[in-house]
Amino acid sequence: MTGIITASSGGLYTVETGEGSVQCRARGVFRHKHEKVVVGDRVELTQDGEGTVISAICERKNVLIRPPMANLDYIFVTAAASMPSPDPFMLDKLTTIAEYNKIKPVIIIGKCELDRERAAELCGIYRLAGYDAFCVSCHEGEGIDAVKKYIDGLPAGSISAFAGASGVGKSSLMNLLFPGLSLETSSVSHKTERGRHTTRSVTLYPSGAGYIADTPGFSMLDFEHFDFFTKDDLPDTFPEFADLLGTCKYTKCSHTKEDGCAILAAVRAGKIARSRHDSYLALYEILKNKHAWDK
Template sequence: MKMIGLILKGIGGFYSVETEEGRITCKARGRFRKERITPLAGDQVEITAAEDGTGTIDEILPRKNHLVRPPVANLDRLFVVSSMCDPSPDKFLIDKTIAAAETKQIEPVLVFTKTDLQVSDGLENIYRNAGFLCCVVSSATGEGVEKVSQLLEGKISAFTGNSGVGKSTLLNALFPELTLKTGEISHKLGRGRHTTREVELYPIGNAGYVADTPGFSTFDMERYDLFDKEQLVYGFREFLPFLGKCQFTSCSHTCEKGCAVLQAVTEGKISPSRIESYREMYQEVKDIKQWQRNKNV
């Protein structure tokens, strides 16, 4: 019987696919290996279910995005978690994470934790003014947890942030029914890196799913397709109204005379910290050649 399902996880060539008939363990058809295509958690797939309760993955439906590490497809939202103290917020890492999400058509949501110890107004204003959804969360008071929960509804989401920013506390507050699962997440996150390539999606709330690992807290520009200097600017949404208005069509928006983006910074329409992050990222990618980009596609 043919049906459509969602891959929740894949281990050792077997995939757990959620369908209207329940979860079905499937194997992928051999042609996927020949074509070097790997089904990912988050993929919508067409399967053929057998009478014994197993199935085969016949087709992977078109993806709107996918990431290599962690291997997950069709993310709707990436929750970028940053604490206001201990550790202090790293605006460059936040901006790099946002740019990676934006260029993959994943909506970033900024989550500021430990706000009972340090106010978030200044940092929050930078990102609210840039047009991002922001949540202020306090584990001491429970402030903001409900808002995060609402933003997870009906979406496929993941969380990211440095070790110690409060992800595990937030995840446990959001998903008390997944205590063991979030305990495993916390263990991975506490070491600051993801130690397995498998990703599992957990159903939450009203038709929502959360990935079992953020896996984003260290960044390689090329790994996240942030290696095209012409496309990098599109990772900064508040720059977009000023593109095409520069004096020179080849403007890199880093130092040129007559740059509309830099003028917007001078006029207070763009935060200085955001343009500094853009400049630093641009320096990382400006000398990467086309053949190097193609190698990483």
């Protein structure tokens, strides 16, 4: 029998088999091989002396460290227009990690009633990059139907997740999108503008034809070590660069400062958002200093 891992806690996994869900443990062999079963994994179940156990992990499409999940098809990269203040660099780290792992990013700007101008500006930046982007307000109900329709239209069997900083409203939005859920939410500290890390683990919920996960919010610390890929992989993680790659004056152009760089020209012409290129520069600096053995 096969199934999909929908939750995990202290070595106990919830597996949805299509004929209901079972709770079970993984065979000891995974621990020896340092292979970790994560939410989103498709697994094989076998009966042994102790009952049902996970006996094999099916080949993965991808696996992320944050959120700890496998086989993601879509990631709803979520920020708030305010409280906490949006951090485009954090959003761009998430989109680049997603792109590198062949996960389609979709942008959600929540709490849009708090700062409509900033919300519209952020959506504009990501639409210019070619992403689907939604402004939503859980408090005023705005944009919820559009996101719901989008999720309902995702391919059968697809796996998605909401991801972003703590307190941006991921669980609040899930509660509105899926009225059967009553996920815990809690207020953002006014003093620090930080969330309280209310969601503690990744859980997949059935959504239309697929699955969608609520995940624990990030803190800035989670992103200090950005070592998922190398600087040579970086340009390909910005989809708005794609058409221009290979058209710069120098074949080895780093798109950071060279004369005749087609990417820089597009930034000056307003065809590529400056904040996206700023993130590119910052990531380039980090990855430039990264050694292969840092992985």
